[in-house]
Amino acid sequence: MAISFAERERMPVEGREKYLVERLRWICQYAYENAPAYRKKFAEVGVDPSEIGSLKDLEKIPVTTRDEFIEQQRQNPPFGGFLAVPIGNLKRIYVHPGPQYETLGEADIEHVGWVLQKLGIKRGDIVINALAYHLVPAGLLVDDVLTQQGITVVPTGFGNTDLQVQIMHNLKATVFIGFPLFLMTIVKRAEELGYDFCRDFSLKRALALGRSTVRKSLEEDYKISTREVYAYLPVGVAACECEQKDGMHIEEDFIVEIVDPATGKQLGPGEIGEVVITPLFGDVLPRIRLGSGDLSFYTDEPCPCGRTSNRLVRIVGRVGDAAKVRGMFLHPLELEDVVSQLPGISRFQVVVDREGLRDTLIAKFELVDETVDKGKLAADFHRDFQSRCRLRVDKVEFVPQGTIPADAKKVEDQRKEIIL
DSSP states (O other): OOOOHHHHHTOOHHHHHHHHHHHHHHHHHHHHHHOHHHHHHHHHTTOOGGGOOSSGGGGGSOOBOHHHHHHHHHHSTTTTTOOOSOGGGOSOOEEETTTEEEOOOHHHHHHHHHHHHHTTOOTTOEEEEOSOOSSSSHHHHHHHHHHHTTOEEEOOOSOOHHHHHHHHHHTTOOEEEEOHHHHHHHHHHHHHTTOOHHHHOOOOEEEEESOOTTHHHHHHTTOOEEEEEEEETTTEEEEEEOTTOSSEEEOTTEEEEEEOTTTOOBOOTTOOEEEEEEESOOSSSOOSSEEEEEEEEEEOSOOTTSOOSOEEEEEEEESTTOEEETTEEEOHHHHHHHHHTSTTEEEEEEEEEEETTEEEEEEEEEESOTTSOHHHHHHHHHHHHHHHHSOOOSEEEEOOTTSSOTTOOSEEEOOSSOOO
């Protein structure tokens, strides 16, 4: 008899490990038999799926980075050999910057439904869904789940702050799903327009994607109860806060490892390493040891809520050169692809910084020939960068030769703290 989500949350530690290992053995065998990229990956390190008999055995399988996944897709489009079912069976295909192709199965939708349900979203709520609906899965996934449960959704997506204020006020929205920084932007704009947010609005809860320094103000100053989740788009919601709000419980059908980024070896409680994720239900697009690029640490201390899984305490940084900007990952490879199509640039760099609550992006270029049409070059970069990376650059600067060091990072993140 199948064990329910709620029952699994309170399993004894030994019972949970037995359950996870059983599911792990299944997903490894399934991926090996149905996804050529995993069959190749297992063969390259001389590992047979039958040798995976414990959570520790995951160390035998190399971590798959996002850059590796994109490169595999470029060599063998569209899914790089990771897809385990015929492409004609898919409901939707999503496109992340890269481009990186993704898809979701019914099990992914079912799991997100369980997460939203335990966060207390119910019939009668009016939900502002401020996640992106265009190309990426976040907005549509949440929309599908909530509407299937009979919950009213307003598909606002991201941006259009004045309109968001009007919609939130007119519809008496009770729940916000999106980045806490954007919610704070809406709140502050409402105040600029003359509203008293606590008196004039009905918003009581928010699902926050990512930890943010504005969260304390949302809760204390505006009485909006927030819950943090760890959502990594290729795998879904891997961890979620309980009512204690003291770290994010690892979800029951996920194995989340904290590993040494250099070796892939698992680390213990309190040790900072890369978050590596294995969903145990990915029969459409399996994910085994997917490297998130996020740095975190976990605790195995008991939680007063009664759930017995380990908790991710918080995200403390990023591995490598990628930067998370306005909720989107900016990878040097994507930037290089854009610049390579433009003439006359010898060296370049994009600097990420922060002004107030807003991330800023400044592109710096050294030119081979100073007589080039700088206005056209800047306009072409603005257009191509936004199209490829789905971010808007704030300014293009042309700097003298030698300004950008030869070994400089292509994406230089100067923010002291990442706020989402």
